[in-house]
Amino acid sequence: MAQQETDEQINDGFVVDTEDCEARELAYRERGTARPITVVGNPVLHKECKDVTDFGDELAALIDDMFASQKAAEGVGLAANQIGVDLKVFVYDCPDDEGVRHTGVVVNPVLQDLPADRRILDDSNEGCLSVPTAYASLARPDYAEVHGQDAQGNPIKVRGTGYFARCLQHETDHLYGYLYIDRLSKRDRKDALRQMEEGTPRYETVPNA
Numbered sequence: 001m002a003q004q005e006t007d008e009q010i011n012d013g014f015v016v017d018t019e020d021c022e023a024r025e026l027a028y029r030e031r032g033t034a035r036p037i038t039v040v041g042n043p044v045l046h047k048e049c050k051d052v053t054d055f056g057d058e059l060a061a062l063i064d065d066m067f068a069s070q071k072a073a074e075g076v077g078l079a080a081n082q083i084g085v086d087l088k089v090f091v092y093d094c095p096d097d098e099g100v101r102h103t104g105v106v107v108n109p110v111l112q113d114l115p116a117d118r119r120i121l122d123d124s125n126e127g128c129l130s131v132p133t134a135y136a137s138l139a140r141p142d143y144a145e146v147h148g149q150d151a152q153g154n155p156i157k158v159r160g161t162g163y164f165a166r167c168l169q170h171e172t173d174h175l176y177g178y179l180y181i182d183r184l185s186k187r188d189r190k191d192a193l194r195q196m197e198e199g200t201p202r203y204e205t206v207p208n209a
Helices: 021-031 057-072 162-175 186-198
Strands: 077-079 089-095 101-111 121-128 131-141 143-149 155-161
Touching (some): 057 089, 089 162, 101 162, 121 162, 143 162
Antiparallel strands (some): 077 089, 089 101, 101 143, 143 155
16 A cells, blocks of 8 residues: 555664654544544453454554544554454554654564663653553653564564653553553552543543443
8 A cells, every 4th residue: 555655664674654654644544433442351452462464455444443543542552452353463653752753553563672781761651542541650661672564464673762662562562461550560550440440531432341
């Protein structure tokens, strides 16, 4: 598809995801339909998702819906299981700490282990569309690399710093069955769930049975 051409431009082996972001994001979501967001407690969020093996029209349509859903919920990243789909794919439309916008798709992502000298922790606040209205401080490395595939199945690498690095880690976690609150202390997790109970999400969610 035409909007993938920029995604496939490579710089040092990494996708260039900072060009034509507005046009690419708009093209995705204009084709898509926003879906409600699954929330903590829904089984699809708490197990590893299936690998994507079919890179055809169904995947393309899912990606369009994910961009539409992400925009409707005012998010910066969205994993497929957050709209109830058991597949390893996430989308993002996220700034880094310098305000540079990054927009793209990663299928079958694998977060790369960092050497000790690259593991500089950033202890910033984190939230999640699947834990609406709740926020907690969580230390994560301020640099991240994810390897995976694009929507056509071609191998890609994505890297990010600061807030965008947090996004890449957060979304990859989702596809392996982890919410950010699973990485908190018991006390902080309990507080996040309390915040969620007391708040009202600004977007449509799927009620848990």
